[in-house]
Amino acid sequence: MTSTTPDSRATAHPLPLPPRLRPGTALYRAGTGRTVLRAADGELFEIALPDPAIAAVHAALTGPDGAGLPPELDAFAAAGHLGARPGWPAGRRRVGVVRTPADPGALAPLAAALTLAGAIALPLDPGDDPERLAAADVDALCWLHDGPAPRSWTRLDALADRGVAWQRISREGRHVLIEPVAARPGDVRHADVRARRLAAAGSGHRHLTAYWDGAAAGELTLGDE
Incomplete structure (x- = not known):
């Protein structure tokens, strides 16, 4: 664990308003008179500040506005511990989400996460023809399939040529495959993933x-899921 003493005389850095710790960062008490900061990369720092200063920092980081900011926050900013979740691009907010087999309830957590990030989640009918999905007025399409990837996914690879981000997640037994997002010409698409997996399988590609x-x-005859 590294010890550090934030210096209130440090050069002032622009503070987000209201100031917040970076996502993944935590400030907490660890025993009598000890305050620890866990940085977003996992490194631990013992913060050498008196209790009143720590209380002021905590109040500023959890308060509703930027009034009465303690000078110690400048040191947190200088060290890169302040920030916020990146905002979703305003011009690419419409994200179509599909899940197969169809289960509207299973889409709720994904839709909630997208909404929290600033996107607009639009559930789409998994029974739609791929061409209809491709023609939907969305900036991105995210498809979760509870099983090996559907064949139709290769027909949706053309989405990237139209500037629509194409994300694919499937499950094979106990393995979940999160494929790279294709968003522009030249990106890795589902057909590329299939070809590379078959090549890596060697003589087992037929199986x-x-x-x-x-x-x-x-x-398929399946075991319990």
Whole structure:
């Protein structure tokens, strides 16, 4: 653990209003007279400040506005411990979300997270034809599939050419596959992921292909989930 003494005479840095710790950062008490800051990267710092100064810092970090900011906050800002969750781009807020098999309730946590981040979550019908999904008025499409990836995903790879971000998450047994987001020409798409996985499988590529085909046809005998 590193010890540090914030200096109220440090060069002032622009403070967010209201000031907040960076996401992933925590300031807490650890025993009598000890205050610790866990930085966003996991490093621990013991903060050598008197109790009144710590109380003022805590009040400023949890208060509703930026009135009465203690000078010690400048040191927190200089060390990079203040900040906020990045705002969602205003021009790309419409995010279509799909889940298969269809379960509207399962989309609620994802929609809530997108809303918290500043996006507008738009549940889409998973029964829609891929061309209809591609034509939906969205800036991004996120599809979660509880099983091996649907074949139709390769037909949606063209979304990136239209400037629509294309995110794919699927599950194979106990493994969840989060594929890279394709948002522009040249990005890795679902067809690329399939090809690379087959190449990495070597002589087992025939078995992997048969697994995907069996899932698409509903012909897998599965263990308990």
